[in-house]
Amino acid sequence: MELVEESPHRYRIPAHGAMRVPGVVFASRALLTDVRQALQQVVNVATLPGIVGASYAMPDVHWGYGFPIGGVAATDVADGGVVSPGGVGFDISCGVRLLAADTDAEAFRRALPAVMDGLDRAIPRGAGPGGVWHLTGPGQLERILAGGSRYAVEEGYGEARDLTRCEDGGAVADADTAQVGPRARERGLAQVGSLGSGNHFLEVQWVDEVYDAEVADAFGIAAGQVCVMIHCGSRGVGHQICTDHVRAMDRAMPRHGITVPDRQLACAPVDSPEGRDYLGAMAAAANYGRANRQLLSDAARRVFRRAAGARLSLVYDVSHNLAKIESHPVAGPGVDAVAGPGPGASVETGTGPGAETGPGERRRLCVHRKGATRAFPPGHPDLPEDLRDVGQPVLIPGTMGTASYVLAGVPGGDAFASTCHGAGRVLSRHQAARETTGAQVRDRLEAAGIAVRPRSLRGLSEETPEAYKDVTEVVAASEGAGLCRTVARLVPLGVVKG
DNA sequence: ATGTGC
Numbered sequence: 001m002e003l004v005e006e007s008p009h010r011y012r013i014p015a016h017g018a019m020r021v022p023g024v025v026f027a028s029r030a031l032l033t034d035v036r037q038a039l040q041q042v043v044n045v046a047t048l049p050g051i052v053g054a055s056y057a058m059p060d061v062h063w064g065y066g067f068p069i070g071g072v073a074a075t076d077v078a079d080g081g082v083v084s085p086g087g088v089g090f091d092i093s094c095g096v097r098l099l100a101a102d103t104d105a106e107a108f109r110r111a112l113p114a115v116m117d118g119l120d121r122a123i124p125r126g127a128g129p130g131g132v133w134h135l136t137g138p139g140q141l142e143r144i145l146a147g148g149s150r151y152a153v154e155e156g157y158g159e160a161r162d163l164t165r166c167e168d169g170g171a172v173a174d175a176d177t178a179q180v181g182p183r184a185r186e187r188g189l190a191q192v193g194s195l196g197s198g199n200h201f202l203e204v205q206w207v208d209e210v211y212d213a214e215v216a217d218a219f220g221i222a223a224g225q226v227c228v229m230i231h232c233g234s235r236g237v238g239h240q241i242c243t244d245h246v247r248a249m250d251r252a253m254p255r256h257g258i259t260v261p262d263r264q265l266a267c268a269p270v271d272s273p274e275g276r277d278y279l280g281a282m283a284a285a286a287n288y289g290r291a292n293r294q295l296l297s298d299a300a301r302r303v304f305r306r307a308a309g310a311r312l313s314l315v316y317d318v319s320h321n322l323a324k325i326e327s328h329p330v331a332g333p334g335v336d337a338v339a340g341p342g343p344g345a346s347v348e349t350g351t352g353p354g355a356e357t358g359p360g361e362r363r364r365l366c367v368h369r370k371g372a373t374r375a376f377p378p379g380h381p382d383l384p385e386d387l388r389d390v391g392q393p394v395l396i397p398g399t400m401g402t403a404s405y406v407l408a409g410v411p412g413g414d415a416f417a418s419t420c421h422g423a424g425r426v427l428s429r430h431q432a433a434r435e436t437t438g439a440q441v442r443d444r445l446e447a448a449g450i451a452v453r454p455r456s457l458r459g460l461s462e463e464t465p466e467a468y469k470d471v472t473e474v475v476a477a478s479e480g481a482g483l484c485r486t487v488a489r490l491v492p493l494g495v496v497k498g
Numbered sequence: 499a500t501g502t503g504c
Contacts, residue, residue: 089499187500236501238499
């Protein structure tokens, strides 16, 4: 496959065969090792009906179900554009939430063991059922699916201010709970307020380095400050919804006259019964994921209050697995996404004030972000007022025991205002577990001064840092590609895992 | 990611 280096962090796969648009890969040379399968998926995605601009890959791209993880694709709703569950992934609305404590790491050290023990008891995790809420009936699940974090806060599990620091104010309005099937509901009942397993975690971290003090200050974080980062999704609900709607679309594709190069790219026009049904169910799962993070935040807050006398305030909550209907400028047909980022250079800049002046007509697009984070630039109307001048906070969870990052959206960013989402796997779970044992991983973390509260040792071995790309390099490549700017680095004091 | 594998 031809990969043309256009700039140090931007590569292009020229459109060929059935591709309707080119592929654009943001990466460094080092990050391009072992991504052959993922880049074939970038090519496959470029054939989808209605796709505009390019099929994008973020620097943390790796192989996924149909679409690559670290992929961004937008389709034109009025031009037969499709929505594909594979473009969101099985863990619908998986995302990250960051809370900042009113204490610094030095003062906090003494309280750490008690806080970790408290979190160990308070945070449900691991595969299968178990959550902080025990639902009393189906009506309560209905309200979670429709109301997300907003419902959790109404019920007393948070502060009104939290909602101003959540993407979409804590809930998307277009959830269609009638499209959430019985199996998804059944699984959802018993998992409200739980981390799950795999790379999901709750970490106690501290701000080890600030790169942009002004933006960090606006976000509410400062050097030395203790934070809590929560990375989790919509558990069995999202998984079952993805499964159910992939099947429905797979059956409906012939009726819509759609053929795809890979069955895992099952899709339907956004403006079709199957497309609308999926988007409504996906929005319900998104709300479930947000409520999930809100409830875990409340559990962490109680522990911090009791064991450390500390208060946690929300920095931001953002998903990295979601499709959204957004308006972006798009160049006319025949115009490729050739140019790199820079003044006047990009064909489909992000939304925001810069976008209106760029070339192309604004179109209603279905933007799929799978393992990619929305990164609105300064001035975007959907940002809360106190963040409007600095841009959207972007939260990047690192590999267990290494670093995580806080980034900010920038003007002129390419890929429909999106950036990376994390480190990205290089070893499969199985391979990782063969490299080391959970006990070894635990001992290494403890020797580095990081407290670990795992639910299973097997899970720890699968998450060994060697299984992932270097998150620092991913973040540097994303900034180098003009997708975001680096604001702060966070390092763990303690890890709670499934 | 996932009651982890049709």
